[in-house]
Amino acid sequence: MHQARTTCPYCGVGCGVRADIEDGRLHGVEGDGDHPANYGRLCVKGSALAETLGSHGRLTRPRVDGVEVDWDTALDAVAERLQATRDTAGEGALAAYLSGQLLTEDYYVANKLFKGFLGTPHLDTNSRLCMASAVAAYKRALGADAVPCSYEDLEEAELVVLVGSNLAWNHPVLYQRLRTAKMRNPLMRVVVIDPRVTDTCEIADLYLGLRPGSDARLFNGLLAWMADKGRLDRLYLERHTQGVEAALAAAREDDAAVEAIAADCDLDPERLETFFYWFASQLHVVTLYSQGINQSSSGTDKCQAIINCHLAGGKIGLPGAGPFSITGQPNAMGGREVGGLANQLAAHMDYDSPGAIDRVTRFWATETLVPTLPEGPGHKAVELFEAIERGEVRALWVMATNPAVSLPDADRVRAALAKCPLVIVSECMADTDLLPYADIVLPASSWSEKDGTVTNSERRISRQRGLLPPPGEARHDWWIVCEVARRLGYGEAFAYEHPAEIFVEHARLSGFENDGNRIFDISALAELDREAYDALAPVQWPVTRAAPRGTTRLFEDGRFATADGLARLMPVRPRGPAQALGESRPLRLNTGRVRDQWHTMTRTARAPRLMNHRAEPFVEITPEDAATFGVGDQQLARLTGAGGEYRGRVRLTKGQRRGEVFVPMHWTDRFSGAARAGRLLAAHLDPISGQPETKHGAVALAALEVGWEATLLMASDDASGGEFEGRDDGAYWARIPLAHCQRWQLARGKPGEPRDWLAWVQRWLPTAPTLWCDDPAGGRLRAAGLEDGRLRWWLMVAPPAELPGLAWLDERFAESSRGQPLTADRRRRLLAGCDAGEADAGPLVCSCHQVGQKAIVEAIQAGDTSVEALGARLACGTQCGSCLPELKSLIEDTAGADPEEEDDHARAEQAPKAVHVA
Numbered sequence: 001m002h003q004a005r006t007t008c009p010y011c012g013v014g015c016g017v018r019a020d021i022e023d024g025r026l027h028g029v030e031g032d033g034d035h036p037a038n039y040g041r042l043c044v045k046g047s048a049l050a051e052t053l054g055s056h057g058r059l060t061r062p063r064v065d066g067v068e069v070d071w072d073t074a075l076d077a078v079a080e081r082l083q084a085t086r087d088t089a090g091e092g093a094l095a096a097y098l099s100g101q102l103l104t105e106d107y108y109v110a111n112k113l114f115k116g117f118l119g120t121p122h123l124d125t126n127s128r129l130c131m132a133s134a135v136a137a138y139k140r141a142l143g144a145d146a147v148p149c150s151y152e153d154l155e156e157a158e159l160v161v162l163v164g165s166n167l168a169w170n171h172p173v174l175y176q177r178l179r180t181a182k183m184r185n186p187l188m189r190v191v192v193i194d195p196r197v198t199d200t201c202e203i204a205d206l207y208l209g210l211r212p213g214s215d216a217r218l219f220n221g222l223l224a225w226m227a228d229k230g231r232l233d234r235l236y237l238e239r240h241t242q243g244v245e246a247a248l249a250a251a252r253e254d255d256a257a258v259e260a261i262a263a264d265c266d267l268d269p270e271r272l273e274t275f276f277y278w279f280a281s282q283l284h285v286v287t288l289y290s291q292g293i294n295q296s297s298s299g300t301d302k303c304q305a306i307i308n309c310h311l312a313g314g315k316i317g318l319p320g321a322g323p324f325s326i327t328g329q330p331n332a333m334g335g336r337e338v339g340g341l342a343n344q345l346a347a348h349m350d351y352d353s354p355g356a357i358d359r360v361t362r363f364w365a366t367e368t369l370v371p372t373l374p375e376g377p378g379h380k381a382v383e384l385f386e387a388i389e390r391g392e393v394r395a396l397w398v399m400a401t402n403p404a405v406s407l408p409d410a411d412r413v414r415a416a417l418a419k420c421p422l423v424i425v426s427e428c429m430a431d432t433d434l435l436p437y438a439d440i441v442l443p444a445s446s447w448s449e450k451d452g453t454v455t456n457s458e459r460r461i462s463r464q465r466g467l468l469p470p471p472g473e474a475r476h477d478w479w480i481v482c483e484v485a486r487r488l489g490y491g492e493a494f495a496y497e498h499p500a501e502i503f504v505e506h507a508r509l510s511g512f513e514n515d516g517n518r519i520f521d522i523s524a525l526a527e528l529d530r531e532a533y534d535a536l537a538p539v540q541w542p543v544t545r546a547a548p549r550g551t552t553r554l555f556e557d558g559r560f561a562t563a564d565g566l567a568r569l570m571p572v573r574p575r576g577p578a579q580a581l582g583e584s585r586p587l588r589l590n591t592g593r594v595r596d597q598w599h600t601m602t603r604t605a606r607a608p609r610l611m612n613h614r615a616e617p618f619v620e621i622t623p624e625d626a627a628t629f630g631v632g633d634q635q636l637a638r639l640t641g642a643g644g645e646y647r648g649r650v651r652l653t654k655g656q657r658r659g660e661v662f663v664p665m666h667w668t669d670r671f672s673g674a675a676r677a678g679r680l681l682a683a684h685l686d687p688i689s690g691q692p693e694t695k696h697g698a699v700a701l702a703a704l705e706v707g708w709e710a711t712l713l714m715a716s717d718d719a720s721g722g723e724f725e726g727r728d729d730g731a732y733w734a735r736i737p738l739a740h741c742q743r744w745q746l747a748r749g750k751p752g753e754p755r756d757w758l759a760w761v762q763r764w765l766p767t768a769p770t771l772w773c774d775d776p777a778g779g780r781l782r783a784a785g786l787e788d789g790r791l792r793w794w795l796m797v798a799p800p801a802e803l804p805g806l807a808w809l810d811e812r813f814a815e816s817s818r819g820q821p822l823t824a825d826r827r828r829r830l831l832a833g834c835d836a837g838e839a840d841a842g843p844l845v846c847s848c849h850q851v852g853q854k855a856i857v858e859a860i861q862a863g864d865t866s867v868e869a870l871g872a873r874l875a876c877g878t879q880c881g882s883c884l885p886e887l888k889s890l891i892e893d894t895a896g897a898d899p900e901e902e903d904d905h906a907r908a909e910q911a912p913k914a915v916h917v918a
């Protein structure tokens with residue numbers, strides 16, 4: 001057994017991981033105590049990494065037109081077809097769509113090939129759906145896409161404002177760091193600004209549950225308030241910025257009275273003014289913002305409104321201060337560094353940066369090529385698919401992202417993909433919603449196999465190391481790109497033998513004719529040899545001769561990356577969501593993430609314990625709205641939006657605002673019949689960044705009327721999914737992988753219709769029922785199929801609330817797959833689904849130690865009314881800590897329930913501490 005060090009492939013925190021390797025297998029992971037992003041911590045997704053590996057379900061052979069081929073044939077086909085498209089339709093017909101989950105080296109060569117050698121500007125990335133507005137605002141305000149802060153600034157701040165970020169679920173390790181810092185510093189305050197009460201509110205001193213989309217009004221209001229109360233840092237503004245007067249004038253175009261702002265944002269004026277006062281009276285303020293700000297048709301302005309307030313108060317370039325855009329994907333930042341957005345060229349140079357086209361042309365030595373470098377920006381993600389729809393773009397290469405799911409108006413995207421004459425997909429997994437649209441499928445290596453670098457949210461470059469060989473014929477993304485480049489005749493420019501060589505070239509370009517003009521400069525790393533690259537310790541850019549050990553904080557001298565060194569405050573005029581509510585679609589749709597899943601679930605759904613926290617697609621809504629729309633808790637509902645329908649299970653929550661619903665972004669056609677959030681959203685874009693408005697849809701809600709519901713468990717080798725998978729049959733199904741079987745949650749028929757389930761079910765069960773217990777009058781059935789005494793399937797027709805805990809049954813499937821027949825006693829208990837006297841654990845709360853809600857509630861009732869006491873008794877919450885907020889709210893609900901308090905909003909909005917406004 002040996003331990004290797006690498007980096008987690010999920011979120012932008014970029015945690016260091018130590019992996020135990022033995023006999024060519026990865027046995028387990030733990031947090032790397034020396035990595036400055038996490039100092040040994042990992043969240044539940046990171047700690048489950050070992051469970052998501054294995055060659056099962058992986059793509060292992062290239063495919064051309066549906067036929068498995070060898071690599072030479074596949075690479076020849078890619079090169080020939082790209083060349084043919086370029087010959088007939090011009091270079092502008094070629095496009096690539098990349099991802100913040102590629103490594104920097106993959107990204108660099110793809111960008112170099114498409115923009116530099118194929119001569120097309122149409123190379124964009126899924127970061128367009130994620131970071132584009134944050135990037136645009138940083139560039140406009142600070143002169144460069146440069147996150148000023150570090151994680152330690154969150155710990156050193158006196159006030160941390162979390163805007164549109166559910167940090168507890170989406171950047172859990174950073175959240176834990178903040179939580180610990182807050183415990184150590186009782187003076188630190190945390191404000192959460194989010195229309196939803198999330199687990200992040202656990203550490204909030206003040207929660208502002210604002211009207212969706214009203215953030216710019218709120219921060220404009222703050223700017224005006226600071227000016228009115230004499231809280232601007234006049235000296236800082238004068239020396240280091242320009243534009244404050246215009247920004248203030250724009251902010252004052254709306255009524256600047258606190259009451260008026262509060263009314264527009266639907267907030268309590270006293271609480272709002274408390275926030276204003278806290279912000280204005282502290283110098284050490286970090287405002288951390290994420291998709292609640294970015295995923296908006298006015299996201300750039302919202303980011304700017306936040307940055308304006310920081311500049312106006314001089315709260316930037318100091319320890320514990322700054323506007324901190326947190327990145328989502330592990331290498332969204334690295335993609336921005338190489339120029340992976342369609343409006344960028346390379347290494348933080350845009351097409352309109354003075355001399356950039358000429359400089360990059362010389363660096364890549366593409367002077368003699370026809371065509372040479374593109375002259376201006378290409379299509380941004382949503383526009384790219386519109387260009388495909390119009391037939392202008394005719395060849396698309398997608399790497400490490402799933403536009404058939406994650407783009408808004410996703411069915412239209414699917415139609416465009418279906419029409420596109422050449423779709424090439426580089427992917428690790430064998431079964432995704434995108435692959436059916438691919439003419440050429442290229443199997444890529446994945447985390448633990450890939451070798452290169454990623455950059456996290458605080459500009460820290462870390463090595464992700466290749467520890468295991470890829471399964472089958474899967475190959476590294478950078479290698480695939482270079483092989484295609486060679487076949488197109490560009491072999492010399494792509495003759496890399498190792499990612500170290502690519503990284504060094506990227507580092508050289510960052511310093512090439514830089515002269516201090518581009519803040520992204522890692523030229524001190526351009527000398528790394530392969531050994532030094534392999535050993536590279538995490539380091540924050542810029543890394544230059546002047547700062548060889550990296551840079552913790554930017555703009556400490558008050559000089560910004562603009563030509564005159566001054567930061568820009570900009571006038572912001574608040575705009576509401578572009579997707580309008582109306583009679584036919586009266587509810588505001590919010591979409592986002594859940595704690596234990598990653599995006600389209602291709603990896604996280606492979607770890608059964610990560611499926612338990614939220615097993616099915618859902619719709620969160622207040623009890624009042626549910627009553628109005630005639631849907632009940634745990635019943636099925638349908639949402640109708642701009643591009644189609646979404647079906648999921650209702651979860652009543654008091655943390656939601658009235659008139660709003662929340663759905664997860666994760667489910668695809670692989671996991672449910674109609675549960676793609678992207679179908680509900682219209683594609684409205686920010687005019688500057690091109691980022692789509694995926695947080696503010698408009699939907700109608702109705703109950704999904706069904707005749708009966710069932711749960712079917714099938715042995716994993718029977719569960720091909722053939723009957724449902726990929727199909728929307730108008731009813732409801734969801735697939736939930738368990739450790740040793742597949743669970744299908746089904747609903748069919750019409751209320752009052754004769755229950756035809758036996759006939760319906762038997763059609764596709766692998767064997768006839770061996771045991772059954774029928775209650776037609778009650779509409780209930782339990783049945784099981786055995787073969788040679790081994791369990792093949794188990795069925796219960798009943799509402800899922802009646803399900804026994806499934807761990808016992810899953811264990812019986814495990815025995816059966818080992819060839820062990822059921823004991824007579826267990827056979828008798830089979831329809832009950834548990835051993836005599838065994839209790840069901842209830843919904844899973846702690847994924848690490850698999851502790852269910854029932855045990856926790858019982859322990860609380862028995863007197864364990866603190867998270868520490870629960871941890872001591874049940875071990876829940878003692879490993880990664882991701883469930884601590886949930887434990888706390890269970891304690892509040894069970895032990896501390898105050899009957900006067902009617903909802904979570906009321907609880908989160910407890911009256912603020914006394915406010916003294918100077």
Ligand SMILES: Nc1nc2c(c(=O)[nH]1)N[C@H]1C(S)=C(S)[C@@H](COP(=O)(O)OP(=O)(O)OC[C@H]3O[C@@H](n4cnc5c(=O)[nH]c(N)nc54)[C@H](O)[C@@H]3O)O[C@H]1N2
Binds near residue numbers: 212
């Ligand atoms: N578990 C998990 N973690 C992840 C990911 C994952 O898939 N799963 N993905 C990673 C990626 S790529 C990203 S980009 C990040 C995203 O991280 P976050 O931005 O934290 O995630 P979201 O859940 O998309 O949205 C954040 C919050 O914005 C709120 N919001 C909605 N509308 C508004 C509004 O108008 N104003 C304000 N102020 N808030 C609003 C939502 O209610 C939600 O709680 O997470 C990363 N981490």
Ligand SMILES: Nc1nc2c(c(=O)[nH]1)N[C@H]1C(S)=C(S)[C@@H](COP(=O)(O)OP(=O)(O)OC[C@H]3O[C@@H](n4cnc5c(=O)[nH]c(N)nc54)[C@H](O)[C@@H]3O)O[C@H]1N2
Binds near residue numbers: 694
């Ligand atoms: N409604 C709604 N939509 C959203 C969002 C939202 O909040 N709401 N958030 C948006 C945001 S912020 C983001 S970042 C996107 C994310 O959306 P996507 O990028 O579409 O989602 P992923 O599931 O991460 O897709 C990555 C794919 O690449 C594969 N893959 C993983 N590693 C590799 C690799 O190394 N090489 C290759 N070739 N393939 C690999 C995975 O198996 C997976 O199929 O979704 C966006 N869409």
Ligand code: SF4
Binds near residue numbers: 009015041172173
């Ligand atoms: S917080 Fe969790 S998902 Fe994010 S990098 Fe760390 S371990 Fe991975």
Ligand SMILES: [Mo]
Binds near residue numbers: 129130131
């Ligand atoms: Mo993202």
